Amino acid sequence: MNKILVVDFGSQYTHLIARRIRSFGVYSEVIPPDLIEEHLSPEVKGVILSGGPMSVYDASSPKINESLLLKIRRPVLGICYGHQLIAHVLGGRVSKSAVGEYGNSKFYISSKHTLFDDVPESFTVWMSHRDSVVSPPPGFTVLGHTEVTKIAAMANDERSIYTLQFHPEVVHTEYGLEILKNFVFGICGCEANWNPMVSLYNFLDEYKDCDGNAIVAVSGGVDSTVTAVILKKIFGDRLYPVFIDTGLLRQGEREWVESLFKTLGFKNLVVVDASEIFLDRLRGVVDPEEKRKIISGLYVSILKRVAKELPNIRYLGQGTLYPDRVESGATSSYTDKIKSHHNVFDKSFVGLEVLEPLQDLYKDEVRELAKYLGLPREVIDRHPFPGPGLAIRIVGEVTPEKLSILRKVDKIVDEELRRWNLYGVVWQFFPVLLSIKSVGIRGDHRHYGYIVSIRGVESVDAMTARFARVDWGFLDSLATRILNEVEGISRVLYDISNKPPATIEYE
Ligand code: XMP
Secondary structure, eight states: OOOOEEEEESTTTTTHHHHHHHHOOOEEEEEEEGHHHOOTTTEEEEEEOOOSSOOTTTTTTTOOOOHHHHOSSSSSETHHHHHHHHHTTTTTEEEEEEEEEEEEEEEEEEOOOOTTTOOEEEEEEEEEEEEEEEOOTOOOOEEOOOEEEEEESSEETTTTTTEEEEEETTTTTTTTTHHIIIIIIIOOOOOOOOOOHHHHHHHHHHTTTTSSSEEEESSSSSHHHHHHHHHHHHHHGEEEEEEEESSOOTTTTTHHHHHEEEEEEEEOOEEEEOOOHHHHTTTOOOOOHHHHHHHHHHHHHHHHHHHHSSSTTEEEEEOOOOHHHHHTTOOOTTTTOOOOOOTSSOOOOOOEEOOTTTOOHHHHHHHHHHHHOHHHHHHHOOOEEEEEETGGEEESOOOOHHHHHHHHHHHHHHHHHHTTTTTTSSSSSEEEEEEEEEEETTTEEEEEEEEEEEEEOOOSSSSSSOOOOOOOHHHHHHHHHHHHHHEEEEEEOOOOOEEEEEEEOOO
Protein backbone atom coordinates (compact mmCIF):
# COMPACT_ATOMS: atom_id res chain seq x y z
CA MET A 1 0.00 0.00 0.00
CA ASN A 2 1.38 3.45 -0.87
CA LYS A 3 0.70 6.43 1.33
CA ILE A 4 0.80 10.25 1.21
CA LEU A 5 1.44 12.10 4.47
CA VAL A 6 -0.29 15.43 5.06
CA VAL A 7 1.52 17.55 7.64
CA ASP A 8 -0.97 19.54 9.71
CA PHE A 9 -0.02 23.18 10.15
CA GLY A 10 -3.48 24.02 11.45
CA SER A 11 -5.51 24.84 8.33
CA GLN A 12 -9.23 24.05 8.43
CA TYR A 13 -8.70 22.32 5.06
CA THR A 14 -5.95 19.91 6.14
CA HIS A 15 -8.29 16.94 6.46
CA LEU A 16 -9.89 17.81 3.16
CA ILE A 17 -6.51 17.22 1.46
CA ALA A 18 -6.28 13.74 3.00
CA ARG A 19 -9.90 12.96 2.12
CA ARG A 20 -9.39 14.03 -1.51
CA ILE A 21 -6.32 11.81 -1.84
CA ARG A 22 -8.15 8.85 -0.29
CA SER A 23 -10.95 9.40 -2.80
CA PHE A 24 -8.33 8.85 -5.57
CA GLY A 25 -7.68 5.40 -4.05
CA VAL A 26 -4.45 6.34 -2.27
CA TYR A 27 -4.22 6.08 1.51
CA SER A 28 -3.42 9.39 3.20
CA GLU A 29 -2.82 10.28 6.82
CA VAL A 30 -2.66 13.61 8.68
CA ILE A 31 0.31 13.99 11.02
CA PRO A 32 1.70 16.80 13.22
CA PRO A 33 4.92 18.57 12.06
CA ASP A 34 6.99 17.25 14.96
CA LEU A 35 6.36 13.62 13.95
CA ILE A 36 7.38 13.73 10.26
CA GLU A 37 10.53 11.63 10.67
CA GLU A 38 8.74 8.91 12.68
CA HIS A 39 6.16 8.52 9.91
CA LEU A 40 8.56 8.19 6.97
CA SER A 41 7.97 4.47 6.43
CA PRO A 42 8.80 2.83 3.06
CA GLU A 43 5.19 3.01 1.84
CA VAL A 44 5.20 6.85 2.08
CA LYS A 45 5.54 8.13 -1.49
CA GLY A 46 5.10 11.85 -0.91
CA VAL A 47 4.55 14.52 1.73
CA ILE A 48 2.21 17.51 1.63
CA LEU A 49 2.78 20.49 3.90
CA SER A 50 -0.66 21.94 4.54
CA GLY A 51 -1.85 25.48 5.01
CA GLY A 52 -2.10 27.11 8.41
CA PRO A 53 -3.34 30.31 10.04
CA MET A 54 0.06 31.70 11.10
CA SER A 55 2.89 33.67 9.50
CA VAL A 56 6.36 32.14 9.12
CA TYR A 57 7.55 35.20 11.06
CA ASP A 58 5.44 34.37 14.16
CA ALA A 59 7.80 33.08 16.83
CA SER A 60 5.32 30.36 17.81
CA SER A 61 4.35 29.22 14.30
CA PRO A 62 5.14 25.57 13.55
CA LYS A 63 8.36 25.22 11.52
CA ILE A 64 10.46 22.56 9.91
CA ASN A 65 14.12 23.11 9.06
CA GLU A 66 16.13 22.48 5.89
CA SER A 67 17.77 19.32 7.21
CA LEU A 68 14.34 17.78 7.91
CA LEU A 69 13.21 18.72 4.39
CA LEU A 70 16.32 16.91 3.07
CA LYS A 71 15.55 13.84 5.16
CA ILE A 72 12.10 13.47 3.58
CA ARG A 73 13.75 12.19 0.34
CA ARG A 74 10.37 12.02 -1.38
CA PRO A 75 8.42 14.59 -3.39
CA VAL A 76 7.10 17.43 -1.22
CA LEU A 77 4.14 19.67 -2.05
CA GLY A 78 3.67 22.85 0.00
CA ILE A 79 0.21 24.42 0.04
CA CYS A 80 -0.42 28.03 1.26
CA TYR A 81 1.49 28.20 4.58
CA GLY A 82 3.47 25.16 3.32
CA HIS A 83 4.44 27.17 0.19
CA GLN A 84 5.62 30.11 2.31
CA LEU A 85 7.42 27.91 4.82
CA ILE A 86 9.41 26.17 2.08
CA ALA A 87 10.39 29.55 0.58
CA HIS A 88 11.39 30.86 4.02
CA VAL A 89 13.41 27.78 5.01
CA LEU A 90 15.27 27.39 1.71
CA GLY A 91 16.46 30.99 1.36
CA GLY A 92 13.63 32.70 -0.54
CA ARG A 93 11.85 35.78 0.78
CA VAL A 94 8.37 35.98 2.29
CA SER A 95 6.83 39.36 3.00
CA LYS A 96 3.63 40.70 4.45
CA SER A 97 1.59 42.09 1.57
CA ALA A 98 -0.20 45.41 1.86
CA VAL A 99 -3.34 43.65 0.65
CA GLY A 100 -4.31 40.08 1.37
CA GLU A 101 -5.86 37.82 -1.25
CA TYR A 102 -9.00 36.01 -0.12
CA GLY A 103 -11.50 34.08 -2.20
CA ASN A 104 -11.43 33.54 -5.96
CA SER A 105 -8.47 34.72 -8.07
CA LYS A 106 -7.42 34.05 -11.64
CA PHE A 107 -4.22 32.00 -11.80
CA TYR A 108 -1.96 32.08 -14.89
CA ILE A 109 0.55 29.32 -15.61
CA SER A 110 3.88 30.84 -16.66
CA SER A 111 5.94 27.69 -17.00
CA LYS A 112 4.73 24.26 -18.17
CA HIS A 113 5.01 21.56 -15.53
CA THR A 114 3.78 18.01 -14.73
CA LEU A 115 1.87 19.53 -11.80
CA PHE A 116 -0.37 21.26 -14.37
CA ASP A 117 -0.79 18.39 -16.88
CA ASP A 118 -4.29 18.48 -18.46
CA VAL A 119 -4.98 21.89 -16.89
CA PRO A 120 -5.65 25.05 -19.00
CA GLU A 121 -3.25 27.98 -18.98
CA SER A 122 -5.43 30.05 -16.70
CA PHE A 123 -8.14 29.07 -14.26
CA THR A 124 -9.85 30.16 -11.05
CA VAL A 125 -8.16 29.33 -7.74
CA TRP A 126 -9.15 29.78 -4.08
CA MET A 127 -6.78 32.01 -2.12
CA SER A 128 -6.61 32.76 1.59
CA HIS A 129 -3.38 34.56 2.53
CA ARG A 130 -1.80 37.80 3.60
CA ASP A 131 1.93 36.91 3.48
CA SER A 132 3.40 36.24 0.03
CA VAL A 133 6.57 34.73 -1.38
CA VAL A 134 8.36 37.66 -3.07
CA SER A 135 11.54 35.93 -4.18
CA PRO A 136 11.94 32.20 -4.77
CA PRO A 137 14.68 30.19 -3.08
CA PRO A 138 17.76 29.35 -5.21
CA GLY A 139 17.04 26.55 -7.71
CA PHE A 140 13.27 27.21 -7.85
CA THR A 141 11.34 28.13 -11.00
CA VAL A 142 8.20 30.23 -10.75
CA LEU A 143 5.32 28.26 -12.31
CA GLY A 144 2.48 30.76 -12.12
CA HIS A 145 0.98 33.98 -10.75
CA THR A 146 -2.24 35.86 -10.04
CA GLU A 147 -2.90 39.63 -10.35
CA VAL A 148 -1.92 40.10 -6.71
CA THR A 149 0.64 37.37 -6.14
CA LYS A 150 3.66 37.25 -8.44
CA ILE A 151 4.84 33.87 -7.15
CA ALA A 152 1.74 31.71 -6.72
CA ALA A 153 3.40 28.38 -7.63
CA MET A 154 7.01 27.25 -7.87
CA ALA A 155 9.08 24.09 -8.27
CA ASN A 156 12.55 22.71 -7.82
CA ASP A 157 12.50 19.50 -9.89
CA GLU A 158 15.98 18.47 -8.85
CA ARG A 159 14.93 18.39 -5.20
CA SER A 160 11.34 17.30 -6.01
CA ILE A 161 9.81 20.22 -4.11
CA TYR A 162 6.64 21.88 -5.44
CA THR A 163 4.58 24.65 -3.94
CA LEU A 164 1.20 26.34 -4.44
CA GLN A 165 -0.06 29.50 -2.78
CA PHE A 166 -3.67 28.52 -3.56
CA HIS A 167 -5.71 25.63 -2.14
CA PRO A 168 -6.17 22.85 -4.73
CA GLU A 169 -8.26 20.81 -2.26
CA VAL A 170 -11.26 23.18 -2.07
CA VAL A 171 -14.07 22.98 -4.61
CA HIS A 172 -13.68 26.64 -5.58
CA THR A 173 -10.31 25.90 -7.23
CA GLU A 174 -10.98 24.77 -10.79
CA TYR A 175 -8.83 21.75 -11.73
CA GLY A 176 -7.72 21.46 -8.08
CA LEU A 177 -8.29 17.71 -8.09
CA GLU A 178 -6.32 17.33 -11.34
CA ILE A 179 -3.40 19.19 -9.76
CA LEU A 180 -3.50 16.98 -6.66
CA LYS A 181 -3.73 13.89 -8.88
CA ASN A 182 -0.74 15.11 -10.92
CA PHE A 183 1.25 15.32 -7.69
CA VAL A 184 0.05 11.99 -6.26
CA PHE A 185 0.26 9.90 -9.45
CA GLY A 186 2.45 11.85 -11.92
CA ILE A 187 5.10 13.02 -9.46
CA CYS A 188 4.96 10.60 -6.50
CA GLY A 189 4.18 7.59 -8.70
CA CYS A 190 1.42 6.25 -6.44
CA GLU A 191 -0.93 3.48 -7.53
CA ALA A 192 -4.63 3.63 -6.74
CA ASN A 193 -5.00 0.56 -4.55
CA TRP A 194 -6.77 1.68 -1.37
CA ASN A 195 -10.38 1.90 -0.27
CA PRO A 196 -12.04 1.44 3.15
CA MET A 197 -12.41 -2.30 2.46
CA VAL A 198 -8.60 -2.58 2.28
CA SER A 199 -8.48 -1.22 5.85
CA LEU A 200 -11.06 -3.84 6.84
CA TYR A 201 -9.10 -6.73 5.32
CA ASN A 202 -5.83 -5.50 6.87
CA PHE A 203 -7.57 -5.39 10.25
CA LEU A 204 -9.10 -8.86 9.87
CA ASP A 205 -5.76 -10.24 8.79
CA GLU A 206 -3.91 -8.69 11.73
CA TYR A 207 -6.36 -9.94 14.37
CA LYS A 208 -7.65 -13.19 12.85
CA ASP A 209 -5.98 -15.36 15.48
CA CYS A 210 -7.31 -13.62 18.60
CA ASP A 211 -8.37 -16.12 21.20
CA GLY A 212 -10.55 -15.51 24.22
CA ASN A 213 -13.74 -13.47 24.13
CA ALA A 214 -14.49 -9.82 23.33
CA ILE A 215 -17.01 -7.17 24.30
CA VAL A 216 -18.06 -4.13 22.32
CA ALA A 217 -20.25 -1.30 23.58
CA VAL A 218 -23.04 -0.69 21.06
CA SER A 219 -25.56 2.10 20.67
CA GLY A 220 -27.33 1.31 17.41
CA GLY A 221 -25.30 3.99 15.64
CA VAL A 222 -23.46 3.17 12.44
CA ASP A 223 -19.94 3.25 13.98
CA SER A 224 -20.52 0.82 16.86
CA THR A 225 -22.75 -1.44 14.73
CA VAL A 226 -20.11 -1.71 11.97
CA THR A 227 -17.47 -2.35 14.66
CA ALA A 228 -19.58 -5.16 16.13
CA VAL A 229 -20.20 -6.71 12.69
CA ILE A 230 -16.45 -6.62 11.91
CA LEU A 231 -15.50 -8.13 15.27
CA LYS A 232 -18.12 -10.85 14.80
CA LYS A 233 -16.10 -11.97 11.77
CA ILE A 234 -13.18 -12.65 14.12
CA PHE A 235 -14.89 -13.75 17.31
CA GLY A 236 -18.24 -15.17 16.13
CA ASP A 237 -20.35 -15.99 19.20
CA ARG A 238 -17.37 -15.21 21.43
CA LEU A 239 -18.32 -11.54 20.95
CA TYR A 240 -20.64 -9.89 23.48
CA PRO A 241 -22.18 -6.61 22.31
CA VAL A 242 -23.17 -4.56 25.37
CA PHE A 243 -25.96 -1.98 25.25
CA ILE A 244 -26.16 0.29 28.28
CA ASP A 245 -29.45 2.13 28.68
CA THR A 246 -28.32 5.37 30.29
CA GLY A 247 -31.83 6.75 30.54
CA LEU A 248 -30.56 9.52 28.26
CA LEU A 249 -31.71 7.88 25.03
CA ARG A 250 -34.40 8.76 22.54
CA GLN A 251 -37.84 7.19 22.68
CA GLY A 252 -37.88 3.51 21.71
CA GLU A 253 -34.09 3.36 21.26
CA ARG A 254 -33.50 0.31 23.43
CA GLU A 255 -36.17 -1.82 21.72
CA TRP A 256 -34.85 -0.73 18.32
CA VAL A 257 -31.30 -1.84 19.15
CA GLU A 258 -32.52 -5.17 20.54
CA SER A 259 -34.40 -5.95 17.36
CA LEU A 260 -31.51 -4.74 15.13
CA PHE A 261 -28.95 -7.01 16.78
CA LYS A 262 -31.33 -9.93 16.59
CA THR A 263 -31.75 -9.32 12.84
CA LEU A 264 -27.96 -9.13 12.44
CA GLY A 265 -27.61 -12.58 14.00
CA PHE A 266 -26.00 -11.64 17.33
CA LYS A 267 -26.85 -14.17 20.02
CA ASN A 268 -25.13 -12.56 23.00
CA LEU A 269 -26.42 -8.99 23.22
CA VAL A 270 -26.18 -7.85 26.85
CA VAL A 271 -28.63 -5.09 27.80
CA VAL A 272 -27.99 -3.18 31.02
CA ASP A 273 -30.63 -0.83 32.41
CA ALA A 274 -28.62 1.82 34.25
CA SER A 275 -30.99 4.75 33.82
CA GLU A 276 -31.67 5.32 37.50
CA ILE A 277 -28.03 5.58 38.47
CA PHE A 278 -27.20 7.97 35.60
CA LEU A 279 -30.09 10.29 36.48
CA ASP A 280 -29.18 10.15 40.14
CA ARG A 281 -25.56 11.17 39.51
CA LEU A 282 -26.57 13.97 37.15
CA ARG A 283 -28.90 15.59 39.67
CA GLY A 284 -27.97 19.24 40.19
CA VAL A 285 -25.14 19.17 37.60
CA VAL A 286 -25.15 21.99 35.04
CA ASP A 287 -21.55 22.24 33.81
CA PRO A 288 -21.23 20.54 30.37
CA GLU A 289 -17.77 19.04 30.95
CA GLU A 290 -18.82 17.80 34.39
CA LYS A 291 -21.88 16.12 32.83
CA ARG A 292 -19.69 14.49 30.18
CA LYS A 293 -17.17 13.31 32.77
CA ILE A 294 -19.86 11.83 35.05
CA ILE A 295 -21.51 10.04 32.14
CA SER A 296 -18.29 8.68 30.67
CA GLY A 297 -16.99 7.64 34.12
CA LEU A 298 -20.20 5.77 34.92
CA TYR A 299 -20.39 4.24 31.47
CA VAL A 300 -16.84 2.92 31.73
CA SER A 301 -17.36 1.57 35.25
CA ILE A 302 -20.52 -0.30 34.17
CA LEU A 303 -18.75 -1.68 31.11
CA LYS A 304 -15.85 -2.79 33.30
CA ARG A 305 -18.27 -4.56 35.64
CA VAL A 306 -19.96 -6.31 32.72
CA ALA A 307 -16.55 -7.30 31.30
CA LYS A 308 -15.63 -8.89 34.63
CA GLU A 309 -18.91 -10.76 34.87
CA LEU A 310 -18.72 -12.25 31.37
CA PRO A 311 -16.47 -15.28 30.75
CA ASN A 312 -12.86 -14.92 29.56
CA ILE A 313 -13.12 -11.38 28.10
CA ARG A 314 -9.74 -10.32 26.67
CA TYR A 315 -10.63 -7.68 24.09
CA LEU A 316 -12.66 -4.49 24.00
CA GLY A 317 -13.94 -3.31 20.61
CA GLN A 318 -14.43 0.41 20.01
CA GLY A 319 -15.96 2.37 17.14
CA THR A 320 -13.47 5.23 17.39
CA LEU A 321 -13.19 7.18 14.13
CA TYR A 322 -10.32 9.21 12.80
CA PRO A 323 -12.01 12.57 13.61
CA ASP A 324 -12.80 11.34 17.18
CA ARG A 325 -9.08 10.88 17.73
CA VAL A 326 -8.33 14.25 16.17
CA GLU A 327 -10.90 16.13 18.24
CA SER A 328 -9.73 14.41 21.41
CA GLY A 329 -6.25 15.78 20.67
CA ALA A 330 -4.83 12.28 20.03
CA THR A 331 -3.20 12.90 16.65
CA SER A 332 -1.85 16.42 16.71
CA SER A 333 -0.15 18.59 19.25
CA TYR A 334 -1.58 21.62 17.39
CA THR A 335 -5.19 20.56 17.93
CA ASP A 336 -6.94 21.72 21.08
CA LYS A 337 -9.11 19.36 23.08
CA ILE A 338 -12.60 20.68 22.38
CA LYS A 339 -14.86 18.25 24.27
CA SER A 340 -14.27 15.04 26.20
CA HIS A 341 -15.55 12.47 23.73
CA HIS A 342 -16.88 9.67 25.82
CA ASN A 343 -16.21 7.02 23.20
CA VAL A 344 -12.42 7.37 23.23
CA PHE A 345 -11.50 5.15 26.17
CA ASP A 346 -8.22 4.82 27.92
CA LYS A 347 -5.99 2.25 26.21
CA SER A 348 -5.48 0.46 29.53
CA PHE A 349 -9.14 -0.48 29.99
CA VAL A 350 -9.01 -3.09 32.79
CA GLY A 351 -6.14 -4.81 31.07
CA LEU A 352 -8.18 -5.58 27.94
CA GLU A 353 -6.64 -5.13 24.54
CA VAL A 354 -8.52 -2.40 22.67
CA LEU A 355 -9.52 -3.15 19.05
CA GLU A 356 -10.45 -0.17 16.89
CA PRO A 357 -11.18 -1.31 13.34
CA LEU A 358 -12.40 2.16 12.27
CA GLN A 359 -9.69 4.27 13.85
CA ASP A 360 -8.25 5.50 10.53
CA LEU A 361 -11.55 6.09 8.74
CA TYR A 362 -13.76 9.12 8.21
CA LYS A 363 -17.52 8.79 8.75
CA ASP A 364 -18.43 8.57 5.05
CA GLU A 365 -15.87 5.78 4.66
CA VAL A 366 -17.52 3.90 7.55
CA ARG A 367 -20.87 4.28 5.79
CA GLU A 368 -19.28 2.85 2.63
CA LEU A 369 -18.02 -0.07 4.70
CA ALA A 370 -21.48 -0.53 6.25
CA LYS A 371 -22.96 -0.81 2.75
CA TYR A 372 -20.30 -3.34 1.78
CA LEU A 373 -21.06 -5.37 4.92
CA GLY A 374 -24.75 -5.44 4.00
CA LEU A 375 -26.09 -3.47 6.98
CA PRO A 376 -29.71 -2.24 6.78
CA ARG A 377 -30.24 1.15 5.13
CA GLU A 378 -31.69 2.67 8.33
CA VAL A 379 -28.40 1.97 10.13
CA ILE A 380 -26.20 3.26 7.30
CA ASP A 381 -28.10 6.53 7.01
CA ARG A 382 -28.73 7.01 10.71
CA HIS A 383 -27.77 10.42 12.03
CA PRO A 384 -24.99 10.47 14.64
CA PHE A 385 -26.23 10.50 18.23
CA PRO A 386 -23.69 11.48 20.91
CA GLY A 387 -22.66 9.04 23.63
CA PRO A 388 -23.80 11.36 26.46
CA GLY A 389 -27.18 11.39 24.74
CA LEU A 390 -29.94 13.81 25.63
CA ALA A 391 -27.93 15.02 28.65
CA ILE A 392 -25.94 17.31 26.33
CA ARG A 393 -29.11 18.34 24.51
CA ILE A 394 -30.63 19.66 27.72
CA VAL A 395 -28.81 22.86 28.53
CA GLY A 396 -28.60 23.01 32.32
CA GLU A 397 -29.73 20.39 34.83
CA VAL A 398 -31.06 17.08 33.48
CA THR A 399 -34.35 16.06 35.11
CA PRO A 400 -36.87 13.29 34.32
CA GLU A 401 -39.44 15.98 33.44
CA LYS A 402 -37.14 17.69 30.89
CA LEU A 403 -36.09 14.32 29.45
CA SER A 404 -39.69 13.32 28.96
CA ILE A 405 -40.51 16.64 27.21
CA LEU A 406 -37.42 16.47 25.00
CA ARG A 407 -38.17 12.87 23.96
CA LYS A 408 -41.63 13.90 22.77
CA VAL A 409 -40.20 16.83 20.78
CA ASP A 410 -37.42 14.63 19.38
CA LYS A 411 -39.97 12.09 18.12
CA ILE A 412 -41.92 14.82 16.31
CA VAL A 413 -38.72 16.23 14.78
CA ASP A 414 -37.77 12.77 13.52
CA GLU A 415 -41.23 12.09 12.07
CA GLU A 416 -41.46 15.47 10.32
CA LEU A 417 -37.95 15.20 8.93
CA ARG A 418 -38.83 11.88 7.31
CA ARG A 419 -42.26 13.10 6.16
CA TRP A 420 -40.59 16.02 4.34
CA ASN A 421 -37.92 13.67 2.88
CA LEU A 422 -35.18 15.61 4.61
CA TYR A 423 -33.67 12.87 6.80
CA GLY A 424 -31.12 11.87 4.16
CA VAL A 425 -30.40 15.47 3.15
CA VAL A 426 -29.15 16.81 6.48
CA TRP A 427 -26.25 15.53 8.55
CA GLN A 428 -28.03 15.93 11.88
CA PHE A 429 -31.29 17.54 12.88
CA PHE A 430 -32.44 17.51 16.49
CA PRO A 431 -34.06 19.55 19.25
CA VAL A 432 -32.26 21.00 22.27
CA LEU A 433 -34.14 21.91 25.42
CA LEU A 434 -33.04 25.21 26.91
CA SER A 435 -33.68 25.31 30.64
CA ILE A 436 -35.35 28.69 30.42
CA LYS A 437 -39.02 29.36 30.20
CA SER A 438 -40.98 31.96 28.31
CA VAL A 439 -44.58 33.11 28.25
CA GLY A 440 -47.04 31.92 25.65
CA ILE A 441 -50.76 31.50 25.25
CA ARG A 442 -52.78 28.27 25.09
CA GLY A 443 -56.48 28.72 24.46
CA ASP A 444 -57.28 31.72 26.60
CA HIS A 445 -54.71 30.91 29.20
CA ARG A 446 -51.22 32.12 29.91
CA HIS A 447 -48.70 29.33 29.31
CA TYR A 448 -45.24 29.40 30.86
CA GLY A 449 -43.07 26.70 29.25
CA TYR A 450 -39.60 25.76 28.11
CA ILE A 451 -37.89 27.05 24.98
CA VAL A 452 -36.70 24.44 22.51
CA SER A 453 -34.03 25.15 19.92
CA ILE A 454 -33.91 23.15 16.69
CA ARG A 455 -30.38 22.42 15.50
CA GLY A 456 -30.00 21.22 11.92
CA VAL A 457 -26.67 20.99 10.11
CA GLU A 458 -25.16 19.96 6.81
CA SER A 459 -21.69 18.48 7.00
CA VAL A 460 -19.35 15.87 5.51
CA ASP A 461 -17.45 14.77 8.58
CA ALA A 462 -18.79 16.87 11.50
CA MET A 463 -15.48 18.72 11.76
CA THR A 464 -17.08 21.72 10.10
CA ALA A 465 -20.81 22.26 9.55
CA ARG A 466 -23.26 24.75 8.03
CA PHE A 467 -26.67 25.28 9.55
CA ALA A 468 -29.20 23.50 7.31
CA ARG A 469 -31.05 25.89 4.98
CA VAL A 470 -34.37 24.08 5.21
CA ASP A 471 -37.77 24.98 3.87
CA TRP A 472 -39.81 27.55 5.87
CA GLY A 473 -42.90 25.38 5.35
CA PHE A 474 -41.13 22.47 7.02
CA LEU A 475 -40.05 24.63 9.98
CA ASP A 476 -43.54 26.00 10.24
CA SER A 477 -45.17 22.57 10.41
CA LEU A 478 -42.51 21.38 12.83
CA ALA A 479 -43.04 24.29 15.21
CA THR A 480 -46.81 24.00 14.95
CA ARG A 481 -46.76 20.31 15.84
CA ILE A 482 -44.34 20.80 18.74
CA LEU A 483 -46.36 23.67 20.22
CA ASN A 484 -49.66 21.87 19.77
CA GLU A 485 -48.61 18.43 20.90
CA VAL A 486 -46.03 18.90 23.62
CA GLU A 487 -47.22 20.23 26.93
CA GLY A 488 -44.47 22.30 28.53
CA ILE A 489 -42.99 23.96 25.41
CA SER A 490 -43.82 27.60 24.83
CA ARG A 491 -41.49 28.55 21.99
CA VAL A 492 -39.48 26.98 19.15
CA LEU A 493 -36.25 28.55 17.83
CA TYR A 494 -34.13 27.61 14.80
CA ASP A 495 -30.36 27.73 15.29
CA ILE A 496 -28.43 29.49 12.50
CA SER A 497 -24.88 29.01 13.85
CA ASN A 498 -22.19 27.39 11.72
CA LYS A 499 -19.31 25.25 13.03
CA PRO A 500 -16.84 26.78 13.64
CA PRO A 501 -17.31 28.81 15.75
CA ALA A 502 -20.34 26.98 17.21
CA THR A 503 -20.14 23.21 17.71
CA ILE A 504 -22.92 20.89 16.55
CA GLU A 505 -24.03 19.76 20.00
CA TYR A 506 -24.77 22.42 22.61
CA GLU A 507 -22.53 21.05 25.35
P1 XMP B 1 -19.56 18.73 18.10
O1 XMP B 1 -20.63 19.06 19.08
O2 XMP B 1 -18.21 18.53 18.75
O3 XMP B 1 -19.96 17.32 17.51
O4 XMP B 1 -19.50 19.68 16.95
C1 XMP B 1 -19.33 16.72 16.40
C2 XMP B 1 -20.01 15.40 16.15
O5 XMP B 1 -19.74 14.50 17.22
C3 XMP B 1 -20.93 14.11 17.87
N1 XMP B 1 -20.61 14.08 19.30
C4 XMP B 1 -20.36 12.95 19.96
N2 XMP B 1 -20.39 11.67 19.57
N3 XMP B 1 -19.78 11.01 21.76
C5 XMP B 1 -20.13 10.70 20.49
O6 XMP B 1 -20.20 9.52 20.17
C6 XMP B 1 -19.71 12.28 22.22
O7 XMP B 1 -19.40 12.53 23.37
C7 XMP B 1 -20.03 13.30 21.27
N4 XMP B 1 -20.08 14.66 21.35
C8 XMP B 1 -20.44 15.12 20.13
C9 XMP B 1 -21.98 15.14 17.48
O8 XMP B 1 -23.29 14.63 17.55
C10 XMP B 1 -21.52 15.49 16.08
O9 XMP B 1 -21.95 14.53 15.14
